[in-house]
Amino acid sequence: MNKHIMKRSALLLAMIMAAAACGSNAVTDAADDAADAAGEVADDATDAAGDAVDDATDAVEDAVDDATDDAMGDAINVNVWVAFSDNRLDWTKERAAEFNELYPEYNVVVEGHNSYNDLFDAALLAAEQDNAPSVMHFFEAATQEVRDAVQPDGSALTKPVVEALAGRSDINGVPVVLDDVISAAAEYYTVDGEFTSMPWNTSSAIMFSNQEMLDAAGVEVPETWADVTAACEAIMALDDAPTNCITWPNHSWFFEQQIALQGELLAGSDNGRAARAEEVFVDSEGAVAYLSWWNDLNNAGHYIYTGTQRDWSGTYDAFIAQDVAMLLYSSSDTTAITDDSVASGFNATARFLPYNEDAGYHGALIGGATLWLRNGLEASEEDGALMFMNWFSNPENAAAWHQLTGYVPITDPAVQLLADEGFYDDSPNSRVASDQLDAAEKTTATAGALIGNFVAIRDVITEVTEEMLINGGDPAELLAGADERSESLLSDYNILYAD
Amino acid sequence: MSTNLLLLEIACALGGAIWVGLFVEDNNGNPMVGAVLGAAAGAVGSGIVHLLLGACTFEPDIGTAQFRFGLFAGVAGAVAATLAMTAVLKAGQKSTGPGSLDGPAGASFGGGLVPLFLLAPTMLILGLFLYWPALNTFRLATRLERLGAPRSASVCVRNFTELLDPSWPAWSVVIIILAIGLIVGRALTPNDSELAATWSRFGLLHTGIVLLASWLFIDGLWSETYVDVVRATAIISFFIVVLGLAIGLGIAVLVSSITKGATTYRVLLVWPYAVSPAVAGVLFFVLFGTVAGTVNYILGGTPIGAQPWLTSVSHARSVLVLSSLWKSLGFNILFYIAGLQLVPSSQREAAQIDGASSWQVFRHIDLPSIAPITFFLLITNLTYSFFETYGTIDQLTKGGPAGATNTAIYSIVQVGIRSDRDLGRGAAQSLVLFAAVIAITVWQFRTTAKRVNYRG
Numbered sequence: 001m002n003k004h005i006m007k008r009s010a011l012l013l014a015m016i017m018a019a020a021a022c023g024s025n026a027v028t029d030a031a032d033d034a035a036d037a038a039g040e041v042a043d044d045a046t047d048a049a050g051d052a053v054d055d056a057t058d059a060v061e062d063a064v065d066d067a068t069d070d071a072m073g074d075a076i077n078v079n080v081w082v083a084f085s086d087n088r089l090d091w092t093k094e095r096a097a098e099f100n101e102l103y104p105e106y107n108v109v110v111e112g113h114n115s116y117n118d119l120f121d122a123a124l125l126a127a128e129q130d131n132a133p134s135v136m137h138f139f140e141a142a143t144q145e146v147r148d149a150v151q152p153d154g155s156a157l158t159k160p161v162v163e164a165l166a167g168r169s170d171i172n173g174v175p176v177v178l179d180d181v182i183s184a185a186a187e188y189y190t191v192d193g194e195f196t197s198m199p200w201n202t203s204s205a206i207m208f209s210n211q212e213m214l215d216a217a218g219v220e221v222p223e224t225w226a227d228v229t230a231a232c233e234a235i236m237a238l239d240d241a242p243t244n245c246i247t248w249p250n251h252s253w254f255f256e257q258q259i260a261l262q263g264e265l266l267a268g269s270d271n272g273r274a275a276r277a278e279e280v281f282v283d284s285e286g287a288v289a290y291l292s293w294w295n296d297l298n299n300a301g302h303y304i305y306t307g308t309q310r311d312w313s314g315t316y317d318a319f320i321a322q323d324v325a326m327l328l329y330s331s332s333d334t335t336a337i338t339d340d341s342v343a344s345g346f347n348a349t350a351r352f353l354p355y356n357e358d359a360g361y362h363g364a365l366i367g368g369a370t371l372w373l374r375n376g377l378e379a380s381e382e383d384g385a386l387m388f389m390n391w392f393s394n395p396e397n398a399a400a401w402h403q404l405t406g407y408v409p410i411t412d413p414a415v416q417l418l419a420d421e422g423f424y425d426d427s428p429n430s431r432v433a434s435d436q437l438d439a440a441e442k443t444t445a446t447a448g449a450l451i452g453n454f455v456a457i458r459d460v461i462t463e464v465t466e467e468m469l470i471n472g473g474d475p476a477e478l479l480a481g482a483d484e485r486s487e488s489l490l491s492d493y494n495i496l497y498a499d
Numbered sequence: 500m501s502t503n504l505l506l507l508e509i510a511c512a513l514g515g516a517i518w519v520g521l522f523v524e525d526n527n528g529n530p531m532v533g534a535v536l537g538a539a540a541g542a543v544g545s546g547i548v549h550l551l552l553g554a555c556t557f558e559p560d561i562g563t564a565q566f567r568f569g570l571f572a573g574v575a576g577a578v579a580a581t582l583a584m585t586a587v588l589k590a591g592q593k594s595t596g597p598g599s600l601d602g603p604a605g606a607s608f609g610g611g612l613v614p615l616f617l618l619a620p621t622m623l624i625l626g627l628f629l630y631w632p633a634l635n636t637f638r639l640a641t642r643l644e645r646l647g648a649p650r651s652a653s654v655c656v657r658n659f660t661e662l663l664d665p666s667w668p669a670w671s672v673v674i675i676i677l678a679i680g681l682i683v684g685r686a687l688t689p690n691d692s693e694l695a696a697t698w699s700r701f702g703l704l705h706t707g708i709v710l711l712a713s714w715l716f717i718d719g720l721w722s723e724t725y726v727d728v729v730r731a732t733a734i735i736s737f738f739i740v741v742l743g744l745a746i747g748l749g750i751a752v753l754v755s756s757i758t759k760g761a762t763t764y765r766v767l768l769v770w771p772y773a774v775s776p777a778v779a780g781v782l783f784f785v786l787f788g789t790v791a792g793t794v795n796y797i798l799g800g801t802p803i804g805a806q807p808w809l810t811s812v813s814h815a816r817s818v819l820v821l822s823s824l825w826k827s828l829g830f831n832i833l834f835y836i837a838g839l840q841l842v843p844s845s846q847r848e849a850a851q852i853d854g855a856s857s858w859q860v861f862r863h864i865d866l867p868s869i870a871p872i873t874f875f876l877l878i879t880n881l882t883y884s885f886f887e888t889y890g891t892i893d894q895l896t897k898g899g900p901a902g903a904t905n906t907a908i909y910s911i912v913q914v915g916i917r918s919d920r921d922l923g924r925g926a927a928q929s930l931v932l933f934a935a936v937i938a939i940t941v942w943q944f945r946t947t948a949k950r951v952n953y954r955g
Contacts, residue, residue: 307809
């Protein structure tokens with residue numbers, strides 16, 4: 001019985017794949033066949049096969065939709081690749097459908113990918129076959145590499161959006177919102193005076209505290225590193241103290257945040273913004289100070305390490321389960337953390353990232369990703385891509401995206417819209433990331449570093465941090481080793497890309 | 500051409516000449532002809548290696564490590580070519596020598612072109628999808644190359660020499676020399692002498708010392724950074740293979756004695772094998788996770804208390820071995836059950852009549868009879884532990900904590916694709932793994948296969 005169904009499902013899948021590869025007539029035929037087959041399968045399906053059948057039916061519907069779309073006219077396809085696979089992808093697809101209805105001359109097709117890295121690889125491979133999508137979603141650490149990436153003919157993979165906009169204030173009636181983008185994001189993505197890509201999901205790292213635990217310990221929400229340590233001592237002295245006091249993912253992004261907060265550079269040539277960075281400062285004074293503080297928290301039993309690098313879910317769970325009183329996290333999950341904490345029986349208070357009191361407060365960085373425009377598109381397709389990008393981040397969409405996730409509202413009018421609606425009065429946590437980015441000094445340190453091979457360098461940093469947390473070791477010594485390895489990764493990169 | 504390269508070529512030619520010359524003389528041929536053939540093989544073997552490398556290891560500022568690696572690679576090429584030459588000579592002698600009984604076996608397809616023609620589709624597929632990429636790995640290993648980069652660069656053999664740094668502490672040198680002494684001593688002892696009996700009495704100790712020395716030798720080859728990868732791979736694979744075979748056999752023996760509901764039992768035992776390695780990793784992460792793990796939740800209520808499952812080196816390795824075992828055990832059980840069913844019951848009964856205990860029956864009847872299965876499983880389990888644990892590691896530990904589970908295959912993907920995106924370094928590491936798998940398989944065939952009895 002099961003085997004029978006599996007066989008049919010496999011057949012069905014093969015048909016759908018074939019349908020996707022064929023032209024529109026063939027699609028309709030194949031889709032009809034597939035729909036028949038799906039009907040038969042559904043008839044004798046058991047629960048075990050239920051999921052597979054659902055997927056198959058969805059796929060059939062999609063195939064039919066595509067076929068009808070094609071049949072309806074000469075809508076220009078705009079392929080958009082997005083590095084999400086969860087409800088954020090669903091939301092994007094809904095917006096695309098809305099856009100397609102508003103502007104029927106275009107057909108925006110959104111494709112989800114599992115991670116930023118997967119999408120980056122997929123895009124480079126597609127470019128090799130001259131098949132890259134019109135709009136690609138790359139994360140901030142890849143900025144330098146995306147700018148350097150080339151297509152097989154040697155031309156750049158992407159085109160700065162500001163160049164494609166060419167000073168227009170609207171594209172076929174869609175107002176351009178690039179000039180309204182909040183300054184922290186605009187500064188990060190403006191390189192050599194050119195706004196390179198269209199910011200979308202932008203976040204900052206902030207701190208969440210379990211308000212009830214802080215109250216029980218009689219401490220205020222900490223502002224500095226010393227405050228955190230003091231608060232932890234008070235909390236851990238409670239009779240019903242949690243297992244540990246604080247946690248955050250061992251992700252290099254927090255390292256970069258703390259370097260910027262101390263007003264230090266991570267890379268040479270003004271963080272790679274004056275010219276291509278040829279050295280990195282992974283073992284700077286600020287870096288050593290940060291790791292030493294972290295190491296002390298860990299040795300005192302205040303910090304809990306979940307055992308894996310870049311562990312977003314484990315640290316999140318620890319906070320929601322009230323195993324820890326404080327969590328440093330991305331603002332992208334502000335909505336979820338606020339809701340889940342209430343469901344778990346406590347109130348989470350969001351505040352700025354704690355900073356080094358000895359270095360003073362200089363300002364935090366953005367994180368997240370932007371939409372890049374492919375270079376060498378037909379003018380009409382390029383305009384369609386620009387229309388979608390700008391419409392996608394109009395105040396209403398940007399505000400809705402912020403409310404769904406916690407990524408900052410990407411334009412000033414979107415912030416204003418939310419303030420006017422009174423959203424922040426009910427959700428004060430949601431405002432923290434925007435305020436933190438506004439509070440930053442405008443320097444190259446707080447603009448963020450542009451470095452080649454940044455992903456690998458980030459992994460070197462998290463690796464030595466893990467070494468410190470697991471096996472002990474001197475932060476300065478570990479960082480000196482990390483700096484040497486990072487320099488070598490950067491110089492390898494520059495051999496291949498520098499002019 | 501540099502003087503050093505010329506010297507290497509001459510040395511390789513000389514070595515080849517002596518080796519093949521002596522071989523031919525032993526087989527009653529003309530030693531001079533052998534010497535000429537050998538010299539050619541030696542020179543061509545090392546020559547091809549350096550032709551492919553562009554003789555880059557002989558460039559002036561190349562550094563000692565790469566220079567030495569170049570010499571080593573040249574000699575290795577010469578040895579391979581010389582051995583191939585003797586093999587060819589041996590084969591030639593067999594087919595033309597007097598008293599050869601070898602006729603064409605099986606059906607004959609006549610002319611030389613037909614078999615080639617019939618082979619062509621297979622060879623085309625193999626060549627396109629297997630051999631060509633494999634050859635490309637060798638090319639990539641000498642380059643700095645990156646997806647999406649406008650150009651690539653040659654790095655000579657840097658990607659290899661970074662992994663290698665041969666150095667052994669004094670005490671391990673002593674053990675290695677001792678082991679070599681033992682091997683030579685055993686080889687020189689005539690088989691029927693009294694001394695040979697003494698040798699066999701200390702057989703286990705002998706094997707132990709040789710194994711220890713082999714490991715010390717391998718362990719000393721690697722650079723400070725890569726030795727952690729080698730050790731993690733060795734430890735994790737060792738436990739997956741040894742425990743997998745032992746537990747698999749144990750369960751199979753127990754299951755074989757069940758008569759009622761045997762099929763149900765077998766299905767239940769085998770199904771984890773259908774789970775993918777990544778899913779096994781997720782399941783064990785749910786069980787052993789630091790924060791929300793079920794096991795620590797339960798242990799927390801007992802005197803044992805919560806354990807650092809994923810934050811201690813030994814614990815994390817144990818959990819990884821456990822999850823890999825859980826996933827792969829079904830396969831071993833299945834094959835052992837099949838193997839045990841093939842042991843003739845008459846042999847067992849005869850032994851029992853002679854008064855053998857059930858342990859003795861198992862040790863002297865069952866175990867030797869299923870030796871071919873064990874040998875087969877040894878190789879498949881080793882391949883599994885080397886290659887297929889990637890998904891489990893990625894979901895369970897991400898190579899951590901502090902590199903404790905960063906095995907060779909995990910490191911290759913990290914360096915080559917995911918983190919460093921350095922195709923050259925990834926290719927070099929995958930060639931090291933390739934060489935290791937070949938070496939271990941050859942070693943297994945040489946040692947274990949001798950004790951395998953295919954006729955019950």
